[in-house]
Structures are given as C-alpha cells and as structure tokens.
Amino acid sequence: MCTTEDKIIDAAIVLFSQKGYTAVTTKEIAKEAGVSEMTLFRHFENKHNLFERAFDRFVFTPKFIALFENLEWNLERDLFNICSSYQDVLRKNQKIILMHLKNDEFNPQFEKMLLKFPNEFKNLLSSYFEEMRNRGVIVENPETLAVSFLATNFGLFFTSLVMSKLTFNTDLQTCISNYVKIFTKGISLQK
Amino acid sequence: MCTTEDKIIDAAIVLFSQKGYTAVTTKEIAKEAGVSEMTLFRHFENKHNLFERAFDRFVFTPKFIALFENLEWNLERDLFNICSSYQDVLRKNQKIILMHLKNDEFNPQFEKMLLKFPNEFKNLLSSYFEEMRNRGVIVENPETLAVSFLATNFGLFFTSLVMSKLTFNTDLQTCISNYVKIFTKGISLQK
DNA sequence: GAATAATGTTAGTTATTACTAACATATGTA
DNA sequence: TACATATGTTAGTAATAACTAACATTATTC
Numbered sequence A, B: 001m002c003t004t005e006d007k008i009i010d011a012a013i014v015l016f017s018q019k020g021y022t023a024v025t026t027k028e029i030a031k032e033a034g035v036s037e038m039t040l041f042r043h044f045e046n047k048h049n050l051f052e053r054a055f056d057r058f059v060f061t062p063k064f065i066a067l068f069e070n071l072e073w074n075l076e077r078d079l080f081n082i083c084s085s086y087q088d089v090l091r092k093n094q095k096i097i098l099m100h101l102k103n104d105e106f107n108p109q110f111e112k113m114l115l116k117f118p119n120e121f122k123n124l125l126s127s128y129f130e131e132m133r134n135r136g137v138i139v140e141n142p143e144t145l146a147v148s149f150l151a152t153n154f155g156l157f158f159t160s161l162v163m164s165k166l167t168f169n170t171d172l173q174t175c176i177s178n179y180v181k182i183f184t185k186g187i188s189l190q191k
Numbered sequence C: 001g002a003a004t005a006a007t008g009t010t011a012g013t014t015a016t017t018a019c020t021a022a023c024a025t026a027t028g029t030a
Numbered sequence D: 001t002a003c004a005t006a007t008g009t010t011a012g013t014a015a016t017a018a019c020t021a022a023c024a025t026t027a028t029t030c
Helices: A004-019 A026-033 A037-044 A047-058 A075-092 A096-100 A108-134 A142-165 A173-187 B004-019 B025-032 B037-042 B047-058 B075-092 B094-101 B108-134 B144-163 B171-185
Strands: none
Touching: A004 A026, A004 A037, A004 A047, A004 A096, A026 A037, A026 A047, A026 A142, A037 A047, A037 B004, A047 A096, A075 A096, A075 A108, A075 A142, A075 A173, A096 A108, A108 A142, A108 B144, A142 A173, A142 B108, A142 B144, A142 B171, A173 B144, A173 B171, B004 B025, B004 B047, B004 B094, B025 B037, B025 B047, B037 B047, B047 B094, B075 B094, B075 B108, B075 B144, B075 B171, B108 B144, B144 B171
16 A cells, blocks of 8 residues: 555654654654664664655645635635635644644754745735725734734634543534634624 | 752753753753752652652643633623733743643643643633623624634734744734734624 | 565664762851 | 751763664565
8 A cells, every 4th residue: 555665754743743753762663654663764764864754745835825816705705715724734734733843943944834834824814804905895904814813723723633632512613614704793894 | 049949940841841851851951950960860859750840830720710700791801801811821831831732642640730721711711601692792602602712812822922933013912902802893793 | 486675683882861879069057 | 167968070870762784584576
C-alpha cells in the first residue's frame, strides 16, 4: 500500500504532533512505523532530516484566493463558506500545527511558513469586508472584523480538538453555523 | 528579593512554557535561575518534582462564580466584563497553558485541573444565557452560545500571543470590545 | 536461479541527561 | 569567634539517545 518512507513519515508526524520533537525518540518512531531503527536512518540520515521531510509532506498549502473568487456577496452565506473552508485548512494542517505548538522557536523557517496562512487569509478577509462596507452592507472596521473572525476560527478549531475532553454538548458544525449567523446579524446594518 | 526556590521555580516555568518539559534540562534551569545545578536538586529532589511545584505555584485558580455575581443584566456590558475577566484568567495562566500545550498527555492530573476552568466557565455562561433567554432578551440556545463565546475567547487569547509575529494592525482590546459589541447585537432580539 | 537492493539484527560509540557523593566556600547567627 | 546552614565545585554513575558498522536475511528483478 505505501512505501517504507511513507510509513516512517506517517509515524513521525503522529508522534511529533503528540509529544513534540525532543520527547520522541527515533526508536519510538521506528517501532510505530513497524520498521527497524536502522531503516529509518538509512532513509532519512538523521532525526532532524526526518522532521523536515515530515513537515514538507504534511503541510497543506491552501489556495485561499480561490475561496474569494466564488463569492455570492451574501454576507451570511459567504462567511459560512469561508469559515468552513478555513476550518478545513486548519484540520488538514492539524498535525503540523500541533507539532509546531510543541516545538516553539524550534525552527523559524517553519514558523514563517505557518504564519503566512493567517496573514494571507486576514488580508483577503479584510478586502472582502472592505468591499462589503463600500456596498453599504456593514460599517465596522474591515481589519478589526477580519482579525476577530480569524481569532474565532482558531478558537473553534482548537476547542474542537479538545472538545472530547470537555463536557460540552455542542458540536463544531452547530457552533460554526451559529457563530456565522450571529456574526452576520451583528455586523449587518439594520434597515 | 526572592528565595532560591523562587528563582528556580520562576526559571523552570519560563523554560518549560517555552520549550516543553522534555526539551529543558536541569542544567539549563539552574543556569537561568543563576544557581548551581546541585542547588536545584537539593531543593526539589528531582526534575518532575520541580515541575509539579512550578505548576502548583503558577496555576491561577479563578473564582468564576464571583464574575457572575455582579451582573448588570445588560447584555453588552455583562459580556464585556466577563470576556475581559476571562482574558485576564487566560493571561495569568499563560505559562501554565503553554507548558501544558507542549506536554500533552504528560500528566493527566494537571490536564484535569486545567480543563476544569473552561468547563466551569461554560456552565456559568450557559446559565447566564439561559436566564437572558427567560427574560426574553435572546432566543439562541444557551449552551451553543456559551461554547461559541468560550471558543472565541480562547482564539482571541491565543491570537494575541502570536500577534507580534503576525502583520495584524488591530490590538486585543479593540478586538474584544468589537467582538462583544457584534456578538451582543447578533444575539439580541430586534424590537 | 542468480544478482541486486531493501530490510533486519546486533553490537557498539559518543554525547547527553538526570542525579549523587564528597568536599570546599560563603554567609548569617549565637 | 564558633557553629550551623545554604550554596558552589568537581567528579562521577547509570541510563538513554542519536547514530554507525558489519553482517544476516528477505524481497525483487532480470
């Protein structure tokens, strides 16, 4: 089904995201991958190299721009689509994000790549809100709205990650549509 | 100014929250504290014990209940106060939270303690929204609102932590009041 | 079926880490 | 001054981690 390298990379990303780079041993990764430790080194030379390969393999680079090309210019529907898509990006990058959280300042180059996403997304969101303001749909400051929207999205994502450990009775999907509805109503100009 | 134990605990919490338990060495902590490694072991016996002491010392146990005793039953003002206070709790527990994020599944006992906060807070919030619904101020599901509010709060907190690394022009305070305003308007029954 | 490549196994090296023992120094107190 | 206590220093131990070398075994290909 999949190559030896794939098995090792898969095992590495799982363990790195669970415990962090330092706390995981190469022996552990090899065992999880079902290969001998020697095979790991033969393929990846050293642990750090394996980390880089795992990062490159698992980082999901989204095309945010596409999200903003199919707009309906209906506030609630647009925001719901954007929110869902962003949640999807976060979920797809879940392991990378967790891995990074557990290895702060470990490698600035990866951090830079990961920070590109929210920055780019914020700018696109900001432009969207600006256009909506020009159209007279909203009045709030576009940048502030974008940051707020982004922060909430991350909060929802993270909450859903630990949700199983909490005594919450609400699922993520309900939360998202509810949030978008409220947010939309909250920023819409009343007629 | 402060005792040797204090200096060591302070150094420990800083390093643990930056790099995680495993990635930090006792030698490193001793150096950061400006004492010899031997002194560290004389006071704390072993690394894990130091971790526990640091946790106990730095965990800030909030009295959420007090937050809900001085309510004005004005949606926006109440939510603003609650939000600000919760942000304060998160900030005060910042190092503990980061330390925990970097040591997932490290110690279930600490995780349980940390999860108590959002659970308790959610229940109180939920009751608040329920009462507001009874008063005819809002119509939404109280639990959903509470989870959404909580998630956003965490998102705002976390965003503010990494804000300096992002190209955002909006500060946390602006974001909070803006969010509360929008949220309030979004859930209020229009007359 | 032979040659080649990929993997396993085992033993070992080097560096590091948590942690200890023993002794030296400083610092404050009776 | 004398004594006790806190700290520093140095050396060392046991365990573990990353990583290598050498050889055995299996799988793949021609």
